[in-house]
Each structure stands twice: as C-alpha cells, then as structure tokens.
Amino acid sequence: MADVRTLEEHASFGGVQGFHEHGSREVGLPMRFGVYLPPQAKQGPCPLLYCLAGLTCNEQTFAIKAGAQQHASRHGLVLVTPDTSPRETGIPEADAAGWDFGTAAGFYLDATREPYARHWRMESWLMKELPDVLASRFPVQADRVGILGHSMGGHGALTLALRYPGRFRSVSAFAPICAPREVPWGEKAFRGYLGDDVSAWKDHDAVALIERGGRLPKLLVDQGGADQFLASQLRPERLEQACRSSGQPLELRRHESYDHGYFFIASFIGDHLDHHAAQLRAG
Numbered sequence: 097m098a099d100v101r102t103l104e105e106h107a108s109f110g111g112v113q114g115f116h117e118h119g120s121r122e123v124g125l126p127m128r129f130g131v132y133l134p135p136q137a138k139q140g141p142c143p144l145l146y147c148l149a150g151l152t153c154n155e156q157t158f159a160i161k162a163g164a165q166q167h168a169s170r171h172g173l174v175l176v177t178p179d180t181s182p183r184e185t186g187i188p189e190a191d192a193a194g195w196d197f198g199t200a201a202g203f204y205l206d207a208t209r210e211p212y213a214r215h216w217r218m219e220s221w222l223m224k225e226l227p228d229v230l231a232s233r234f235p236v237q238a239d240r241v242g243i244l245g246h247s248m249g250g251h252g253a254l255t256l257a258l259r260y261p262g263r264f265r266s267v268s269a270f271a272p273i274c275a276p277r278e279v280p281w282g283e284k285a286f287r288g289y290l291g292d293d294v295s296a297w298k299d300h301d302a303v304a305l306i307e308r309g310g311r312l313p314k315l316l317v318d319q320g321g322a323d324q325f326l327a328s329q330l331r332p333e334r335l336e337q338a339c340r341s342s343g344q345p346l347e348l349r350r351h352e353s354y355d356h357g358y359f360f361i362a363s364f365i366g367d368h369l370d371h372h373a374a375q376l377r378a379g
C-alpha cells in the first residue's frame with residue numbers, strides 16, 4: 097500500500113473530492129494530487145481521467161475551477177489532478193525564473209539539465225509512479241485511462257499520449273501549447289530543462305511527434321478566439337496542419353469571444369467528459 101496522506105476531503109455531486117500527498121520516489125519530494133471519486137466508485141472500480149493544469153496552477157486549480165465533478169459524477173469517471181511541478185525544492189533559480197518556468201511550470205517532462213534534473217521528473221512521476229499509487233489506494237480501472245489538459249497541461253496531455261502509445265484510450269485539450277519548440281514559453285522551458293540541443297526538444301513537442309508518425313486516439317481540442325496567448329504561445333494551426341498531413345483525426349473547435357481562463361474551460365468541460373466517457377467505456 098502506497099504511503100498517501102489525505103489532506104482534505106469534500107462531498108461533491110454524490111462523490112468525494114479529495115486532495116492527497118505522497119512521498120515521491122521519482123521527484124524525491126512530497127507531491128500532491130487531487131482525486132475526485134464519483135458515486136459509482138462506491139460500487140466498484142471506475143475509469144480514470146488525468147486532468148493536467150497550466151502554468152501557475154497547482155493540484156487544486158482544475159478541481160476548484162473547471163466544474164468537472166458534475167460530469168464525472170454523471171459518467172462515473174475518477175478525475176486525477178496532479179500538481180504542476182515539484183515544490184519547496186530549495187533551488188533558488190526555480191523560484192526566481194518567473195511564473196512560466198520552474199515552480200508551477202514543470203512542463204510534464206523529465207529535466208536533464210542541472211539544477212533541475214534531480215527533482216523536475218514530472219513525466220516519470222506521472223507515467224511510472226502515480227499510476228501504481230492510485231491503483232493501490234483508489235478504485236480505478238487501470239486499463240481504462242484518459243488524459244486531458246489545459247495550456248501547458250494541454251501540451252502535457254498531447255505529448256505524454258504521443259510518447260506512450262496505447263496508455264491512454266482518450267485524449268483532449270483546452271488551448272494547448274501545440275508547438276512548444278517554436279514559442280517563447282516552450283523555448284524557455286526546453287532550454288532550461290533540456291539544454292541547448294534543439295533536437296532533444298522534438299521529443300516533447302506535439303507537432304513534431306505527430307509529424308514523426310506519432311498517433312493519438314481521436315483528438316478533441318477546444319480553443320478560445322479571444323485567448324490572449326493564441327498567436328504568441330499556442331498556435332493551434334500548427335497542430336491542425338500536422339494532423340491533416342499525417343492523417344491524425346482531430347476535432348478542433350474554435351470559440352469566438354472565449355479567453356484563456358477557466359470560464360472558457362468550464363463552458364466546454366461537459367463536452368470533454370462526454371468525449372472521454374464514450375471512449376473509456378467502449379468495448
């Protein structure tokens with residue numbers, strides 16, 4: 097049984113929203129995550145949906161602001177909201193680097209560059225450690241797992257699903273960073289975590305991975321037309337081009353007037369949970 101400490105629990109839509117902490121082997125520090133258990137989980141294991149948040153967020157942000165629990169309750173889905181980086185690492189650079197790098201900006205990869213390589217192991221935490229922690233403590237169906245994310249978390253959902261074919265039965269994103277190699281947020285993160293060899297950056301860039309032949313289950317992406325980061329950081333047209341030329345099924349919906357924030361996510365989260373439930377419950 098994994099060492100998991102429950103920090104908070106709140107009744108929600110017939111189920112329970114909890115926040116937990118465990119001592120992470122991969123990160124070498126305590127890591128926090130939220131788990132929403134729908135009412136169906138009292139009867140037996142349910143499919144699991146990872147929800148990855150963006151820059152400046154923590155394990156509570158998506159759980160508090162997206163309004164996903166009512167839909168997870170309707171569909172019988174467990175929601176997991178991991179924190180977005182290691183915390184209290186004692187590395188001054190990580191806190192001094194601005195809100196788009198370091199703390200709360202893990203980019204869902206394993207850093208190879210010092211001083212980040214020791215603790216910034218978000219990919220290994222999510223892919224090699226957290227699944228076993230969840231399976232040992234919560235009623236989840238380990239073979240029915242989906243992933244969604246917002247912004248940096250959208251980048252995480254796309255790249256993790258591309259890097260681990262077959263691990264996720266359903267994938268979607270809100271306003272993802274589609275081509276991080278080509279935009280300031282991604283360039284700063286990749287240079288800081290991976291170093292100056294830009295060929296290594298391609299392994300963590302959704303557009304590059306799709307162009308290289310990577311495939312996802314049918315992908316749903318929502319993008320606000322009034323998103324303040326649309327042209328400078330997100331570039332959904334690059335994803336559209338890559339999917340079209342590679343034959344990757346993509347439903348990209350553009351919503352005029354919606355900005356980058358959680359009012360946008362909450363407006364369309366029901367459609368995303370419908371999308372995931374249909375694929376997670378099929379077969």
Ligand SMILES: N[C@@H](CCC(=O)N[C@@H](CS)C(=O)NCC(=O)O)C(=O)O
Nearest residue numbers: 150151152153157195247248357358
């Ligand atoms: N702090 C940044 C904005 C950061 C931001 O928009 N973060 C997004 C993810 S990329 C978010 O979800 N923030 C949390 C929130 O809106 O509650 C700024 O000053 O422009």
